[in-house]
Amino acid sequence: MKRWFFLLVAALGLALSQQPAPLKIGVVVSATGPAASLGIPEKNTFLLLEEEANKRGVAGHRVQFIILDDASDTTQAVRSTRKLIQEDGVLAIIGTTTTPASLGMIDVVAEAKVPMISLAASKAIIAPVDAKRTWVFKTPQTEELMARAIVADMKERGVKSVAYIGFNDAYGEGWWTFFSQEAKEGGINVVASERYARTDTSVTGQILKIIAARPDAVLVGASGTPAVLPQRTLNERGYKGLIYQTHGVANPDFLRVGGKDVEGTLLPAGPILVAEQLPAGFPSKRPSLDYITRYETKFGIGSYSTFGAHAYDAWLILRPALERALKNASPDNLAAFRAALRDELEATKNVVASHGVFSFSKEDHLGLRFQDTAVMVQVQNGRWKLVRTFR
Numbered sequence: 001m002k003r004w005f006f007l008l009v010a011a012l013g014l015a016l017s018q019q020p021a022p023l024k025i026g027v028v029v030s031a032t033g034p035a036a037s038l039g040i041p042e043k044n045t046f047l048l049l050e051e052e053a054n055k056r057g058v059a060g061h062r063v064q065f066i067i068l069d070d071a072s073d074t075t076q077a078v079r080s081t082r083k084l085i086q087e088d089g090v091l092a093i094i095g096t097t098t099t100p101a102s103l104g105m106i107d108v109v110a111e112a113k114v115p116m117i118s119l120a121a122s123k124a125i126i127a128p129v130d131a132k133r134t135w136v137f138k139t140p141q142t143e144e145l146m147a148r149a150i151v152a153d154m155k156e157r158g159v160k161s162v163a164y165i166g167f168n169d170a171y172g173e174g175w176w177t178f179f180s181q182e183a184k185e186g187g188i189n190v191v192a193s194e195r196y197a198r199t200d201t202s203v204t205g206q207i208l209k210i211i212a213a214r215p216d217a218v219l220v221g222a223s224g225t226p227a228v229l230p231q232r233t234l235n236e237r238g239y240k241g242l243i244y245q246t247h248g249v250a251n252p253d254f255l256r257v258g259g260k261d262v263e264g265t266l267l268p269a270g271p272i273l274v275a276e277q278l279p280a281g282f283p284s285k286r287p288s289l290d291y292i293t294r295y296e297t298k299f300g301i302g303s304y305s306t307f308g309a310h311a312y313d314a315w316l317i318l319r320p321a322l323e324r325a326l327k328n329a330s331p332d333n334l335a336a337f338r339a340a341l342r343d344e345l346e347a348t349k350n351v352v353a354s355h356g357v358f359s360f361s362k363e364d365h366l367g368l369r370f371q372d373t374a375v376m377v378q379v380q381n382g383r384w385k386l387v388r389t390f391r
Helices: 002-018 036-056 074-086 099-112 143-156 170-185 204-212 225-236 252-262 271-277 285-299 306-326 334-346
Strands: 023-029 063-069 092-095 116-118 136-138 161-167 189-196 217-221 242-245 266-269 351-353 356-358 375-380 383-389
Touching: 023 036, 023 074, 023 306, 036 063, 036 285, 036 306, 063 074, 074 092, 074 099, 092 099, 092 306, 099 116, 099 136, 099 170, 116 306, 143 170, 143 242, 143 266, 143 375, 143 383, 161 170, 161 204, 170 189, 170 217, 189 204, 204 225, 217 225, 225 242, 225 252, 252 375, 266 271, 271 285, 271 306, 271 375, 271 383, 285 306, 285 351, 306 334, 306 351, 306 356
Parallel strands: 023 063, 023 092, 092 116, 116 136, 161 189, 161 217, 217 242, 242 266
Antiparallel strands: 266 375, 351 356, 375 383
């Protein structure tokens, strides 16, 4: 009996030793801090994906997502990225949630030559595709794409003047750059431009200046629950014009925290936000509904958000790239495999995902077409309502 027991243990040990090492993927998200309402569904999505991926593996390998929280802090995001690369030996980095922190991570991944897929919005993360950004890709729509959608909607509604209030960081400045340009080209006069910090508790001074300019509409260039503050203050001060937000608020916490103050909000969003309302044949409808079903089965009805879907899309892109890279390179040679994986990411074509159809190139590390990736949405009775598509 003892002999058989020891033989069994030895056989199990041999089998385990012959299994290939797991594919380590580093993940940095903002699970705490001001951007937590965005980062938590991203983290949850990776927990879901790891469980599902390991039911069938990736080309015979298990997958290990090593998830670190940057607490919505750029310094912590950079520190976490270095740890994942230098100590954990990850094959790739996914993250992080916010634009300033993602921008801070670029130097780290470029120096180490590790491919990265950002979950943040700014076009500056991936453009221009220079010596550093050749290692960086991303899944969220840029400010440029979404500003185009907002201005198109404003023109349709007869808006002649607009004011802007946004974060005093790279996210807010990126939105200002592209929105002000689109507005000018669209014949809309920008009459005020204000800034505030993500952690501010009052924006009364800025809002009074905006109201004094008497704009037809106001755009809030912010993300997550901190985007509620300017809109609430506008309402408290009696503003009656249209209020637009960016795709950075497309999650349940914005509705929960904003309540009646965000009723009527207009915003551009990824198709998944209103997946069930999309017309038949819209490319993202099927993958969006699939993700929603899988996410809500694990985390509860109404829990999904567009931000978790950015993480989901990153895996839809990364998984086949990993499978292709494994045919020509071994993860045992980290430098060679990371380079091969970067090349396979850049070769991505026609990946139909929840936010659009991704086709990368040497010049474009986002690879989304406007008509497939942007829809206009309005908050009606505390829910997201599809206003229009651009197809």
